[in-house]
Amino acid sequence: MDIDKYLNDVLESQTLTDDGEEMKALRKRRDEVEKLLRESFKDTNPVIRYAGSFSKKTMIKESYDLDIACYFPRNDDDAGSALKDIYRNVRDALKKKYTVDPKNSALRLKGLDADVHGTDFHIDVVPGRFTDDDQKDVYLHRENDDKLRLKTNPQIHVDHVRDSGVRDAIRLVKYWRERNGIEIKTFVLEIIVIETLKDKKDRKLQTQLQHIWTEFRDNSASLSAKDPANPEGNDLAAFLSEDIKTQLRQVSEKTLKQVDDGQWENTFGKVTAKENNTRTSALAAAISSRATGQPHKPYAEF
Amino acid sequence: MPRSAWYKFPPDTLPKLRAELEQRYPTLHLFERAGFIELLGSFPIEHGGIEIDRFKIQILLPPDFPKAPPFVWETAGRIPKILDRHIYPASGNCCFFYPDEYRLLYPDGMSFFDFIQGPMRDYFLGQLAVEAGQPWPFGQRAHGKDGAFEFYEEFFGVKGKEIVLNYLKCLAYETLKGHQWCPCGSGRRLRNCHMTELSQLRKRVPIDIAGGAFKRLGEPTASVKRP
Numbered sequence: 001m002d003i004d005k006y007l008n009d010v011l012e013s014q015t016l017t018d019d020g021e022e023m024k025a026l027r028k029r030r031d032e033v034e035k036l037l038r039e040s041f042k043d044t045n046p047v048i049r050y051a052g053s054f055s056k057k058t059m060i061k062e063s064y065d066l067d068i069a070c071y072f073p074r075n076d077d078d079a080g081s082a083l084k085d086i087y088r089n090v091r092d093a094l095k096k097k098y099t100v101d102p103k104n105s106a107l108r109l110k111g112l113d114a115d116v117h118g119t120d121f122h123i124d125v126v127p128g129r130f131t132d133d134d135q136k137d138v139y140l141h142r143e144n145d146d147k148l149r150l151k152t153n154p155q156i157h158v159d160h161v162r163d164s165g166v167r168d169a170i171r172l173v174k175y176w177r178e179r180n181g182i183e184i185k186t187f188v189l190e191i192i193v194i195e196t197l198k199d200k201k202d203r204k205l206q207t208q209l210q211h212i213w214t215e216f217r218d219n220s221a222s223l224s225a226k227d228p229a230n231p232e233g234n235d236l237a238a239f240l241s242e243d244i245k246t247q248l249r250q251v252s253e254k255t256l257k258q259v260d261d262g263q264w265e266n267t268f269g270k271v272t273a274k275e276n277n278t279r280t281s282a283l284a285a286a287i288s289s290r291a292t293g294q295p296h297k298p299y300a301e302f
Numbered sequence: 303m304p305r306s307a308w309y310k311f312p313p314d315t316l317p318k319l320r321a322e323l324e325q326r327y328p329t330l331h332l333f334e335r336a337g338f339i340e341l342l343g344s345f346p347i348e349h350g351g352i353e354i355d356r357f358k359i360q361i362l363l364p365p366d367f368p369k370a371p372p373f374v375w376e377t378a379g380r381i382p383k384i385l386d387r388h389i390y391p392a393s394g395n396c397c398f399f400y401p402d403e404y405r406l407l408y409p410d411g412m413s414f415f416d417f418i419q420g421p422m423r424d425y426f427l428g429q430l431a432v433e434a435g436q437p438w439p440f441g442q443r444a445h446g447k448d449g450a451f452e453f454y455e456e457f458f459g460v461k462g463k464e465i466v467l468n469y470l471k472c473l474a475y476e477t478l479k480g481h482q483w484c485p486c487g488s489g490r491r492l493r494n495c496h497m498t499e500l501s502q503l504r505k506r507v508p509i510d511i512a513g514g515a516f517k518r519l520g521e522p523t524a525s526v527k528r529p
Contacts, residue, residue, distance in 0.1 A: 063358075063378060108379075110382070111382070117382065117384055118382025118383055118384040118387070119382050120379045120380065120382070178344070178358060178378075179329045179343070179344050179356075180329055180331060180342070180343050180344070181329075181330075181331065181342030181343040181344060181358055181359070181360065181377065182342070183342070243333075243335065246333065247331070247333065247342065250331060250333070251331055254324065254328070254331070258328065266328045266329075267328075269353065270353070278352065279352075279354055279355070280434070282349045282350060282352040282354045283349075283354050283427070283430055283431065283434070285349055285350060286347070286348075286349035286350075286354060286427055287427055287431060287439040287440075289349070290423075290424060290427065290439075290440070291439065291440060295424045295439075295440035296398055296399045296403070296420070296421040296424045296425070296440070297399065297438070297440055297441045297442050297443045298388035298396075298397055298398060298399070298425055298428060298438065298442050298443065299388065299397050299398075299399055299400045299403075299442075299443035299445070299449045299453075300385040300388045300389065300390060300397045300443075300445050300446075300449075301390065301397070301445070301446055
């Protein structure tokens with residue numbers, strides 16, 4: 001098996017194409033959100049743009065979210081005088097059309113109407129305010145933290161990842177994280193992968209991945225991450241709890257055993273064209289074979 | 303800290319579970335956290351060698367597992383957290399069956415692998431069908447009390463909420479007495495009616511379950527208590 005070819009096939013299978021259904025739906029939803037926000041904050045002029053993995057070009061099909069930044073000018077109070085007010089006013093504006101799940105700095109959009117109630121639209125809106133007129137650094141509200149605001153520079157984050165030279169490795173490690181349920185935040189994982197591979201950018205993907213897993217297995221206790229946008233100001237230690245380090249260590253140990261035995265497909269799965277017809281007929285067959293037994297009926301209490 | 307004796311005795315319980323997981327579900331990982339056993343990762347839905355899909359999940363094995371069933375959460379936010387998708391909105395965990403069902407159908411509990419290959423797989427197969435715009439393939443229980451009555455109607459082989467309540471009340475007592483009125487509502491004495499069936503049920507339904515269900519589901523009407 002040509003491992004790098006296999007890994008590239010995995011990457012391709014995880015790519016959201018421009019003309020694919022997922023991207024079309026995301027773009028349509030993005031336009032709706034922008035329109036709603038502009039209508040809600042007519043007297044101000046928020047900067048609304050793509051952020052997160054879409055801008056960094058590290059999206060994967062397995063788990064994709066579109067981050068939409070909505071940043072207000074420094075001296076504009078129309079959306080709220082305090083950062084907390086901006087966050088809540090944006091949330092209330094979005095609630096007109098969506099179910100909004102507040103995250104720490106972002107607002108997760110889900111369906112509101114009966115036919116899509118609770119359906120995850122894979123969109124996070126991130127409200128914030130520029131720290132100055134240069135409109136580079138922003139303050140983000142922290143809903144669940146003692147430290148109520150976070151100073152950051154989204155463009156530095158985007159550049160840091162997009163120009164890292166290891167985007168393929170980042171995407172594969174994100175996919176590995178998803179398949180194995182590791183609870184590490186994406187931006188922390190990205191920073192760690194970039195730091196770990198800083199001297200190995202020209203290596204094969206296979207080597208890069210094995211190096212990352214070896215680091216996770218052997219040196220998880222000393223793992224740390226510095227925010228490239230605010231290296232001294234933002235402490236990321238809280239994102240690398242002992243539980244997360246344990247998960248990284250244990251899963252990496254298993255993964256290394258698998259790949260040492262040549263079982264890369266146990267790690268990333270078989271790359272097959274997931275054609276809808278095949279999937280639909282396999283689902284029908286699975287249901288019909290189970291129906292002859294004593295399947296359980298789902299329930300829910302009020 | 304809750305005791306988790308089930309995985310401490312025999313001492314190789316956990317290593318065995320880990321080894322089998324590694325073989326059968328390499329993307330599910332077991333962790334010990336504050337006395338609980340937690341599994342994180344993704345669960346593949348396969349048939350005939352084809353992976354149909356997979357769900358990202360978290361499983362918590364309670365201290366009294368396998369007597370009590372595992373708690374399972376779908377962690378990717380793929381399934382809307384609403385009753386109609388059989389998720390408890392408050393806690394967000396999946397609801398595989400009416401809770402008494404587990405204790406009555408599996409009095410000794412289920413092994414971990416029987417559970418994930420049985421009720422858990424059934425549930426996710428159902429979610430896939432619903433995502434595809436189909437009805438729940440194996441049916442679904444109504445929410446709340448109505449679903450509980452449905453289960454007990456099937457389990458007792460009777461029809462009607464009042465009859466279910468009478469059965470539960472009857473089974474909440476230690477002994478069945480032949481001279482009492484039959485809970486089926488026939489107007490006959492138990493000895494002349496469903497004594498055999500009730501005696502069989504008496505062996506399968508612990509008093510605490512019958513009494514608890516009776517309390518939750520409400521009092522029977524006077525007319526059914528006595529024909």
